Amino acid sequence: MAEASSPTHQAREWLASILVWGTAALVTATFCWLLGDIVWHGLSHLSWTFLTTSPESAGRRGGIGPILVSTLLILGVCLTVSLPIGVGTAILLAEFTSDHSLFGRMTRRSLDVLAGVPSIVFGLFGNAFFCKTLGLGFSILSGGLTLACMVLPILIRSTEEGFRAVPANYRLSAAALGLSRTTTLVHLLLPAAVPGLLVGLILGIGRAIAETAALIFTSGYVDRMPESLLDSGRALSIHIFDLSMNVSGGDANAYASTLVLVILLLAINGTAAWLAERGLHRRIVTV
Amino acid sequence: MTSSHSNILYRWPTDDLLCWLLRGLAAIAGLVVVFIVVFLIAETLPVLSHVGLERFFTDPSWHPAEGFYNLTPMLWGTLFTMAGSVLIATPLGILSAIFCHYYAPPILTRPYRRLIELLAGIPSVVYGFWGLVVLVPLIGEIHPPGPSLLSGILILTIMILPTIALMADASLANVPQHYLRGAAALGLPRWATIRGVVFPTAKSGLFTGVILETGRAIGETMAILMVCGNVVQTPSSFFDPIRTLTANIALEMSYALGDHRAALFVSGLVLMTMIAALTMAAEWISRGRIYG
Amino acid sequence: MRPADVHTKPHPLYPTDEQPSAAVPAPLIHVNNLSLHYGDRPAFQDVTLSIGPGGITALVGPSGCGKTSFLTALNRLTDLIPGCRVTGEIRIENLDVLAPQTDVIRLRRLVGMIFQKPNPFPLSIQNNLSFPLREHGLRDPVQIAHTTETVLQGVGLWDEVKDRLDSPALALSGGQQQRLCIARALALSPAVLLMDEPCSALDPLSSGLVEDLIVNLRGRYMVVIVTHNLAQARRIADAAAFFWVQDGTGRLIETGTARQLFEAPRDALTAAYISGMRG
């Protein structure tokens, strides 16, 4: 008490308050600056035609129709592959292995490492494995598969959380009734774990849509409407990169594309946050 | 009560089947990382066998076409941007979490936390684009050319700040309430409580946050690529353009062939090594949390 | 006095002249030298007892002496607990419970269990009963409906819920939920019913209802019930077993008929525990 009331300590308290509030103000200001700039410049170019027409003269004019299609296709490939693997692994880790089993520990460890791998390294791997070794070339398939590897950790972790949040007594009472583990899983645990699964899915989608570096040399740059999964297709984030770096006079369209990307991601993350919060309530009254 | 006893002896072969199926899926998930390492090494083998690892650090310059493979300028680029951004983002991120927990009035807490989460979700290409059109010209006015180590550090700072802020937020939330009540009962003012009680308790969580943000800083590609100027040189001032290991891969991979391509995989391997070292450090720290 | 005496000489809990008439084939639980460890920590050790058919057996003892653990060993729910190790021998109706090749699904249909906290599934009342039946191979809807009604009437719940079989089971009161759980177990026509403090999470009124229900089950099912309510144990049990913690591990101290154990305990520990609860 005596310590706190001495002048130097009071000054320190003041300084700390100023620093803390200053930081918060700085972060908020930067955020508003960034978002404001993008909305301000992007909104004027955003329109329905922009979303549906093809880019012209390397993207300076025209829209982003084929690019949105490619982005969705890449995402589709990514989820088709990562969802079964991810959910299966999560179920195994949460329900079928103890925390001490060697297999479980190894899988978990390897997923932790995977979560830290930089996206450019995923790009290198995708290029070497999917494009070259498997002979898929620069294609939507290669890009989607590369992204699938990348979103696995996030998908698995969140789904596993979903399963761990299911009360233990479901499992005990089901077992006491002589129900098989498969039945328990399908009829009781899976429905109860859906919130966690959804959050994981949405976070995975967010991560995939935001990704650029892993796609540059797996799915490629071609901005035409893709005709098959083996065609090269340009993702939205790559489009932004290309317009701003390699195309002089592409800024206006780059702004509009950036706005589209940001809106997509805000919607995705908002949904995830909302679901995560709702998931907590759902557990109390489930029908 | 009434169901016939003949049903009792129903046997379930599905359990074993399902278990094996799940194990197969998990094995795939677990093997991805092994695959990545194997492919990185396989792709680097040709150049490592006839150029050797050492020349990647001792060659006169990075001119892969002429057979010079010096990675050190890019390594410095990575290290400088990483160090600079971590040094700025760490205090800011921790202060930002402290704001959320101990200074913000209740109505600001939730919006501020949401805002940090939003920042965390914005893709790197957006940060890069904003840096390119807003930040780089600003720096160019102060000291040309504009694309520079400084702009890289600033953009990276904004990008990794949410990581450390959210980690710090989580570890502050874990500080037991009775510690705070104890400090309040002693009449300790806010900052003294934070310094004397909160920091020591949350220490390992904060360290983990720092390690995570460092990993992000090392691995970041697009934003850095867009704002740093990409000149291969060891910077002598904050205003010099630089090129990082990641940007180097992204720039040259599309046309690299033969040894050049393999050299890029070497830099990928170097990146992986740095990340692996960080992961081990993180593990070491979290083990300390359990026993110490 | 010496626990060792109890362990080596199992007491038949039902002298033949007192044995109630059983409607189902007489099951017999034989437990021999049973020990259970969580990791390295023993929960109970060297329990030897046999339980005769048809009646209600009460397990009593202080908290943490391994009563719940003992019950879960009987239907091998212990399989679900990582690091849990059970050694010794359990036989139920010629079934070697602990043998690895034993079909646990069959075992758990033979041995139903009721938990301390009512735990209906997050499904409708109807589905709580029909879902396990279907999973055990009963497909005929008429038969399922019939079983549902019979067991719900059996637990006295039919009149309370017959109009809202499709509403969520979690919307029922605690006592109703517990009776639903008992009905759910009975629907699979088990021979043995394990009950782990089935009344302790309920209000006195619901508790009384459930207690009456348990008394009604006497003779048709073999009931093994854990309870902290000694008065209740005395009211309903035919036989009783007393567990106690010695040297950090649960031990079976004394077994006998309920009357003998509660009124003339042979062991000083039992006597102290009983009188402590009484006083």
Ligand SMILES: Nc1ncnc2c1ncn2[C@@H]1O[C@H](COP(=O)(O)OP(=O)(O)OP(=O)(O)O)[C@@H](O)[C@H]1O
């Ligand atoms: N899943 C578990 N993991 C580790 N230890 C456990 C577990 N379950 C119980 N134990 C321990 O085993 C011992 C016996 O527990 P048990 O639940 O069988 O006691 P109990 O007699 O049922 O007590 P109560 O009357 O309080 O229900 C206790 O010391 C408990 O801490």
Ligand SMILES: [Mg+2]
């Ligand atoms: Mg218990």
